[in-house]
Amino acid sequence: MELSFLLRPTNNMTEKVLIIEDTRSFSRILSTLIFETHGFQCDVAEDYASAKEILMHSREDYFVAIVDLHLPDAPEGEAVELVTERDLPALVFTATGDRATEEDLWSRGIADYAHKSGKFSLEYVVWAVRRIYLNRHVEVLVVDDSRASRLATEKLLHVQNYQIHTAGSGKDALECIQQHPNISIAVIDCFMEGLDGLQLTSALRDIKSSSELEIIGVSGQEGLALSAQFIKAGANDFLPKPFLPEELLCRINRGADRIEAFINQKKLNEDKNRILGTAAHDIRGPLAAMKTAAGLIRHQNVDNKRVNTMASMIEKNSLGLIELLESLLDVSAIESGKSELNLSELDLTELLRERADLYNDEALNKGIELNLALTDSICTQLDDVKIKQVIDNLISNAIKYSPKNAKVDINLKRDGNTALICVADQGQGIAKEEQGKLFKAFSVLSTRATGGEKQTGLGLAITKNIVEAHQGKLYYKARTGGGSQFFIELPLT
Known part of the structure; x- marks a missing residue:
């Protein structure tokens, strides 16, 4: 071996x-x-x-x-x-x-x-x-009974950062792929003793589909039908020897792109299925409560006080459902790249003060103090409804992920031709390895709300989309001593 x-x-x-x-x-x-x-x-x-x-x-x-x-x-x-x-x-x-x-x-x-x-x-x-x-995470298997050929291919892939496995026979290759299941690209020579390249390709296809393993057949021997035989055995591509370095690299790199696209699409589908499952659960509860309340009102003699209570329940659950459905509709705007704005002159200082007042009772219920440090009157062109959605999301998140008796700081200042907003909390913060998916749709991180509040994984993705539609920036920084800081930069016009 x-x-x-x-x-x-x-x-x-x-x-x-x-x-x-x-x-x-x-x-x-x-x-x-x-x-x-x-x-x-x-x-x-x-x-x-x-x-x-x-x-x-x-x-x-x-x-x-x-x-x-x-x-x-x-x-x-x-x-x-x-x-x-x-x-x-x-x-x-x-x-x-x-x-x-x-x-x-x-x-x-x-x-x-x-x-x-x-x-x-x-x-x-x-x-x-x-x-x-990205190649540092991509594992490639090179199968060739010629040691010189293996070393030459290995050297070529090394400078592209690939993680390289080599095998001198078809039998060794099958053992290698069993030991290293993350191998996603294989370069296989055709004519080898024992299990040849065509037989090995067919055997590998029993283990991994063409979406999971990119197979490139190579051969230095003549045969006009050899490329077709490799493709029919399950290979994605074929290259005759001798080949130029870039001929192999182009095929391997594009193969890595295809595998990456498949993995990303698979993950996106899993995320969507998860969020749709969550949404279905969130919709089922309020609808059941509304159905029960409506049935009681219709079929039983109840006093006005109880009718009012049930009507409030129906109204509250209806508003929750509308909010959830609007979030799902906003996701389609994110994925299509479209977010239409209705711009008007707004005072950011007054806007932040207004939204903080709106969330003050929610904060007090958890013993959280909202601290405002706002520069006087910063005005610019904004979409009133959407920018409120942005501010609401950041403030509600800060309250949601802060422990009881904490403080949430809401700051606004002018930085040249930019308005800089910062919402900072004293919560757990975001793990460094999870910060890369913080603003992606359907991402639910390991950080949990301190009061058991619900998470959909949509809020920050929608928020980022709205900010960028305003030609602004949204980004995250860990807070010294613990907690999160979310910054918004908006151009002043």
Whole structure:
């Protein structure tokens, strides 16, 4: 048996990108696109000397480098070796498009390259940055009875951050996939002794579907029908040997995209099923209470006081149902990217004071004090109904997740041409590993309401959508000493 497993370090992996580029306008556009698309911070070195200084002291800060092939003080591409020698994946931008240059770059151990030509080249590099970041969680199985071929493929995938397993036979491959069920991509050579590539592909399909395991068949032997045989055995793709490095990487990376899309869609469906189950439960209770109250009013002789009590019950439960249904409708607006605004001039100071007064009784019931620190009269164009929904959600959440006898701070100040709102509580806060899904629809976190209040997982997703429709920002920071802080930035017009 010949099995091996190569892991790149994944602990404490940073979320920063190093851009080595001497044209400031280009590096500015690239860093802005990367940050706005994926949220990765970018540092820029404008020459070889600056890049060398940064990497000498801060190599561990970066998970990838984007390198201009020709720099004023490194005209022969010396910056590429500067990066690859430090085991940092290098994405090379080059204005040279000849095959000799491309082959030379692959021989230097780059992760990928793109030409400086057209909009899609930028989009490709931005996509590749994210792909390299995500690959640390993607496990690939390389199956080939040639040790040299396995090592060559392993080396190619290593610079893309993939987690790599290798097997020298079909039998070893089946054992490997049983031991490592998270393998999602397999590269399989056709002609091997014992269980060959076609038989192995068929056996793997009995274990995992094409949505769970991307299989790429490869072979160096002749056979016009071989690609068709691999596909019919269950492979997703086929590549004849010898192949260019980028031919295999393009297939593997796009395969990783497809697997990721399937996993995300599956999770979204599970989340929707969960929230629909919760919604059905929440609807059933109020409807049952309303049905009972209506039946009593209709069929029994009851005094006016009891009728009024039952009418109040019906009204209260009706309002709760309407609120739940409006939340579900707002989710469709989130997913379609549409959130229409009816703008008018509003005073944020008065608005915050009004909404705090509205929730004061709810806070007092838990012994919670609402503290307001509001700048006098900050006015801007807002949708009255929707911005109230935003403020209500943040204040009610702060009360919901705060312990008894705590304080909730509601602050408003002007910061240049921006209004900055902060709602801070003294609750449990949000676990660091859960902060990434804080504003996603249908996400219910481990943090629980202190008074047993209900959670739908919709409020913050809807809130973020409304804020961004106003060209604003909503973000979270942990509060020193415990608790949560939610910040809203709104442009002043």
